Amino acid sequence: MPQHGLIQLSRVLVDYLERRGVDYVILSSGLPAQNRFELESLKTCYLATTPRAIELLKNTNATPFENGFLAGAYALLLKELSHARINTILLLTESFLEFPDPEAAAGSLEFVSRIINKPIDVKELLEQAEMIRIKARDAMRNTMRGLAQMRKDVEQAIPIYT
Amino acid sequence: MSWMNSEEFDEFIKRMRELERKIRDYVESELERALRTFSEELRQVEDTLRPMWHHEGYLRPLYSIRDRGSYIEVFIDLPKADEKTIEVKFRENYMYIKAKLREEVVFHGVTGRSGETRFHEYREVIELPFKVDPEKVRVDARKGRVKIIIHK
Missing domain, CATH: 1.20.5 (Single alpha-helices involved in coiled-coils or other helix-helix interfaces)
Structure with a gap:
């Protein structure tokens, strides 16, 4: 999706959430890890828009996302949700940048399960992981092209200020 | 003058x-x-x-190349590949990848027509930024993903 379309989409979504009077929003995305190939257990960190959102995480071992910056669809969505003062948590689980990563998606869902205190069965997702990776190749190739357009690769660069 | x-x-x-x-x-x-x-x-x-597939029955995998200074890392995603059959060959500055699938994968309607297409292996040719000495290559495969380290 072109960048301008993403801006409009995130505004429309947040407008809809406001009108529905949604109390909490939990977003889930990946955090590209350079050493993902070697990683067995994946860490999840978070960004929250309000103190009430942070309260939701008190029974988890989530760590805040302290360094780095966010680009793309989730950055736009988080910005709009923050402006609208909607309690939002963005979960970022270590993942591959260039490949579909169903294992990371399952890790993130398990984290959501702990936040909402309700079981989420990820068994089928993990069983289907390889087939998802095969089917998602075209979508991933297109995503990488979109990311290159947004110069998302800057995320991988050494930050000027730490 | x-x-x-x-x-x-x-x-x-x-x-x-x-x-x-x-x-x-x-x-x-x-x-x-x-x-x-x-x-x-x-x-x-x-x-x-x-396309990410070929009508002769092979799939093209996703891959990425990272330059680490004295070496490059090539990552290849090979879900459902039989790791014992992964072949990596070099000719000049080209890398040839081949791996059989553990089981046939069937897709319907991928050629724009009805009917099914069966795939049995991965194949890809990757152009590298320099001529490769196969002695300076290390291959590591885990969970259907391959990391290839090539020293310059």
Whole structure:
């Protein structure tokens, strides 16, 4: 999706959430890890828009996302949700940048399960992981092209200020 | 040029030759740069338009290349591949990847027609930035993903 379309989409979504009077929003995305190939257990960190959102995480071992910056669809969505003062948590689980990563998606869902205190069965997702990776190749190739357009690769660069 | 003596004339010609050499070097380097850019863009267009599968029954895997200074890392995603059958070969600056699938994968309607297409292996040719010495290569496969370290 072109960048301008993403801006409009995130505004429309947040407008809809406001009108529905949604109390909490939990977003889930990946955090590209350079050493993902070697990683067995994946860490999840978070960004929250309000103190009430942070309260939701008190029974988890989530760590805040302290360094780095966010680009793309989730950055736009988080910005709009923050402006609208909607309690939002963005979960970022270590993942591959260039490949579909169903294992990371399952890790993130398990984290959501702990936040909402309700079981989420990820068994089928993990069983289907390889087939998802095969089917998602075209979508991933297109995503990488979109990311290159947004110069998302800057995320991988050494930050000027730490 | 009757006002030039022989020495001055030789000096003049020498400076003209030097100027000619500089112009040739500049034109050649600019042409080389333009050709490099063109072939990189052409490769990207080819990569974008070429389907991720072939009607002969093989799939093209996703891959990425990272330059780490003294070596490069090539990551290849090979879900459902039988790791024992992964073949990595080199010729000049090209890497040839082949791996059999543990079981046939069947997709319906991928060719734009009804009916099914069966896939039994992965194949890909990856252009690398330099000629590879196979002695300086390390291959590591885990969970259907391959990391290949190639020293420069």
